[in-house]
Amino acid sequence: MAVTFTNRAAGEMRERIKNNVGEKVYVATLHSFAAQVLRNYPPPGFTADFRIIDESHQYALVNQIKKELNQQDHPAYIIEKLTLACNLRSREILEELHLQDFYRQYCAYKRQNNALDYDDLLLWCAFVFEKYGEALDHYRNRFSFLLVDEYQDINPVQHAILKSLARDRGNIVAVGDFDQAIYGFRGADVNIMLNFQRDFPNCKTYFLEQNYRSTQEIVAAANRLIRNNQNRREKPLWTAREAGNPIMVLSFANAEEEACQVVDVIREGVQGGKKYGDFAVLYRINILSRVYEEVFSSLGIPYQVFGGPGFFQRNEIQNILSFYRLCQNPEDQRALAKAASLVAMIHGDDPKKAGLVMGKAGRKPDPVWADQSLHALRPVLEKLRQLNNLEEIYDLVLDHTGYLDYLKQNRSTEGLRRLENVEELRSTLVQFGQTGKSLDDFLLLVDQVHAEKSLDTVKLMTSHAAKGMEFDTVFIVEAEEGMFPHYNAETEAQQEEERRLFYVSLTRAKNNLFILHTRTRISKGKTIRVTPSPFIQELDLSGPGQEQKKKPGKRLFAHQNPFDAAAPQLRKDDVCAGLLVHHAFFGKGVITEIRELPHYTELTVAFRDETRKIILEYAPLTCYQDPDFI
């Protein structure tokens, strides 16, 4: 039996095994295997025809019990903690969080209804193997050998199942990389892999130290970084590949400037024959996709946000934007449905019902309901229409609806992500407001920022989502203290997990690696100064063998950024044909043409070496005063 943890991985493994050794291998996710075991050997109190509760059913059920027990926590948070307790097989977690009564009631419901959730499948499978000798013998006889992939990310309950199956005979092959264990926050334990020898004393360990993917520069830097972790075994990677391009670490005044440089590198690469799909932008947290989406969209770089919707498509953002749309057009029925659903949800009504009545799924809105909703929202809409300032609209909407407080109640990982997105929206509005743009301009921008359907796209994704992938060129962006490592990583173990995540990010690059960081960030509407990630220091790029980094190689790889954060950014009213300017990457130039596009100002600038089209709003452009220039 070959075991993986996702359906995608199971599918890939099935295909490879079929091509190499024929079809007589059972490939499954551990969940599907556990379900099969429990159909044959149902746990106490359940029959073989148990129902499996899916995520939405589980949410509804937890919500119902929460109300019955007057529990304050958000259902998503409760579910996350129940899962963690199951993964770790830890009752203490439930006690610490005062969830033991909740759990008891939840289990009673499941038993009465002969239903198991996904966590139960693993928990009960481990139980059955530990208590029912007959069941364990059956599966031990059925599968002579076990192969487990991504072993670094298994948790205690998965470990218990695999250990039961393989114990005594030790017929298990575990494949993994302890330096790439990145799911500790949800109960995975890197020590399970590190202690493999203790579980299976006769095992042999093979270190696959040759890296076939990356250049020497990248492999060496990754080795230097990961050596700073204590909880690991020494495993220096090497590669027979060429030295390769130096790793570039670049500093920028702000995220827009950083994104513009990324665009330049991509454009130059594509002109030189690379595909857009050869490039990936990796970031630590989801909100960082926003600037890249805006800049890529406006500058015509086809991209795809991998592993989730783009920033402006995220539900929590759409919820707030619906009020902006209603300010623009009070008759916008879709926006009204969205705004009304949001208010219903915050007040504990069923938002789905509200959405349906309002005409989702192609139905026409119910006129009575539409009237009632409009009536309820009218006071706030009227106030909103008197406001011109984008931030004030945001503040009023959040104040009036109580959305921020509502989001803060959900302390699950997903809840925190939503909150971060909503706060990032405020930063976006502050920035946008500074350019003197109107509400209409803002909504046009929002509608224009969308991923292309094109097949060849630059991939934008979190470092977690990049696990297992590889790209010709990788940009690790916004690599700053507090961002990477994440500010929530407090303990030594969490810091080490952050370092492993940075290691995963570095080792996605085959040929070119850019690590970019900014000197300022807008946080909660305020510009704050930030410092580079300490992991950059740990790469020790100034050490021996790194001198070539300073020598200009290919043009774009050689540019260091001289942009001074203190120099004022040029605005539309400041520019005129003939003005001398300074661009962070192209240096000195003179504006030869100005074109007003619907949402941007396009400048044609003659630099010393070439003439370029520049988008004023995004370009790191300042006024240049050197009289010797021409």
Ligand SMILES: Nc1ncnc2c1ncn2[C@@H]1O[C@H](COP(=O)(O)OP(=O)(O)OP(=O)(O)O)[C@@H](O)[C@H]1O
């Ligand atoms: N023996 C080999 N000879 C040549 N190329 C190889 C060999 N093994 C792997 N590669 C190539 O090296 C790259 C990485 O391989 P693979 O994805 O299997 O590694 P991995 O251990 O899963 O990496 P990671 O866990 O870091 O994602 C791929 O491009 C693959 O084609």
